[in-house]
Amino acid sequence: MALIDIKNLHASVNGNEILHGIDLKVNAGEVHAIMGPNGSGKSTLAGVISGRDAYEVTEGSITFNGKDLLDMEPEERACEGVFLAFQYPVEIPGVSNTYFLKAALNAVRKHRGEEELDAMDFLRLVREKVKLLGMDESLMNRSVNEGFSGGEKKRNEIFQMAVLDPKLAVLDETDSGLDIDALKIVANGVNALRGADRGIIVVTHYQRLLNYIVPDFVHVLANGRIVKSGGKELALELEEKGYSWIEEPVGAR
């Protein structure tokens, strides 16, 4: 059984259809890259998976671990093991990073039937993951993302992922706004989380990140459709030729 099975997914925003029938299967242990030009619907797909309510699914289905994902609230999806690393993480003044993450982790653990972590174990876990992402520990005592640089925000997303230990991670343009050093650190963090029980979907505009997070499969999204799928070499091809050769001619169906 696939970890996530997306079938004929159509989704609209304010009545405008943006995804026109997406089919995608990701198995545990696989890393899939979704590439495509700006506006092709990558974030929309990520948003539909995570349960953003601006998007209306008009047709199709998503099965996650055998369950109907579209039937779940965003928090249920998270508890079931879906994680979205946001393209634009929000700043939340007045909510501390540490306590936010503790509340999240304990919600997820409770759902899994595990005991809540006590303060000591939580701190130990946080320390370990902070190190993995090369983050400044003082960031933990600040408000969620408040005053973080672009790179710190992206790292914080992967850090949260490392703590929450999801089954499926969707990384939306995690590479944007990162310099090469930060990119390597983030990629290392992601690679450390690759494993037989986890599926990862890396959404990106550029091939650059895929030098460091080498995908098993690459899909090209254009105008709300997957127009081409292949192995990691497809990413290199895209890097060379750009997206224009792949986009459908106007009027094609």
Add this chain to the structure above:
Amino acid sequence: MTTLEVSKDIELYQGEFSKLGATALDSGNADLGKVRQAAIARFGEIGFPTTRDEEWRFTNVSPIARTSFKLAGGDFNQVSSEMLKTAEIPGMKGPQAVFCNGHFVSELSSLGNLPKGVIVGSLAAAASHPAVRHHLAKHANFENHAFVALNTAFMQDGAFVYVPKGVVVEEPIHLLFVSTSPGETGMSHPRNLIVAESNSQVQILESYSGTEEDVYLTNVVTEVVAGDGAVVDHYKLQREGHKSYHIATIQVYQERSSNFSTQSISFGAAISRNDVNTILDGEGCVGTLNGIYMIGGSQLADNHTRIDHAKPNCESHELYKGILEDKSRGVFNGRIIVRQDAQKTNSKQTNKSLLLSDQALVNTNPQLEIFADDVKCTHGATIGQIDEEHIFYLRSRGISAAVARHLLVYAFANDIIRRIKIEPLRAELEMRVLKAQEIPTDFVFTEGA
């Protein structure tokens, strides 16, 4: 018809005034008798404000004007130990002066170990003190404010805090006011004077609470004088009963290089009004006026502030926040005056309101009057609901929608609460908000600001 009603109100207060006769304050300070006479006379001329009065446009005080209040006495036997306990702040171990209906109660106060020369206690008992003679009723102007006029007319007692030159009071002082007049519609007019002489430092909490079941009026005036280089951190916590009315004026006078801050925290009362005014009357002053209110039901909370930059090179900071549920209403009016002389003024005002229901309403009004040309003044106001993007972010990490909302309300409030420097007070308020938001209390997040 309206005229008749108004004059009836006025007669009632004039009657109470004659019944009261001379007060302990007058006997210690003969001039005060005349001031009180002038104040009741002035009230007779202006009467209660109506919503046609610009300063009271959104706050209708006719429920107060219509009620026949009786002056409440200082019988502290009516203060149950339970009332006192809920009014205290656990962990605040410093000097505590207790007032029943505005009257000092030495039996319930604990004022041990004050630094030499520091006075905390009854204003009436200190009537002849030079600082009282010099400052009492010299700062809060009653000409155009009916409630200040009434307070001045009915001045009997309240708190007097005096900190001599250069003295630092380490422990925060708690001025604890309880209103109780069971079965009667009682009114009290506590009058407070805080004088911090040059280069002294003091932290003061004024707290107000009262019986939940009674209709009563607390009408308080606090005058604060911060001498050259003095640092005064003032807090006012209003947790009055939900049928009560709470009207307060805090009038501050700041001398050169003084630093005055106040945080006004309001939860209770059917109608509450805070006027916080400061005059920065020397170079290098800093004035900080913060406030937060959390109301619901049909409560009304009105905060009026007035910062008067009279001299150059001063700073003022202002942050007021409101959290409104149900049909509650909030008013914020922030007036900043920069006099012609007050060059290099730096002033920032922010007002943010969080509406948790469609029926809650806020009126916010910044008023900048700038007569100097080399100044930096900014102001901003936001009124809105919880940001859906914030909710989604928390939910996407597994936190339920309900908890996410609660967390975000808490965070909104905590932006003010975390600035409170009296640790036990900060903890108490944080707990209160957490409990109101049903958040586990191990969530406490105080990032000192």
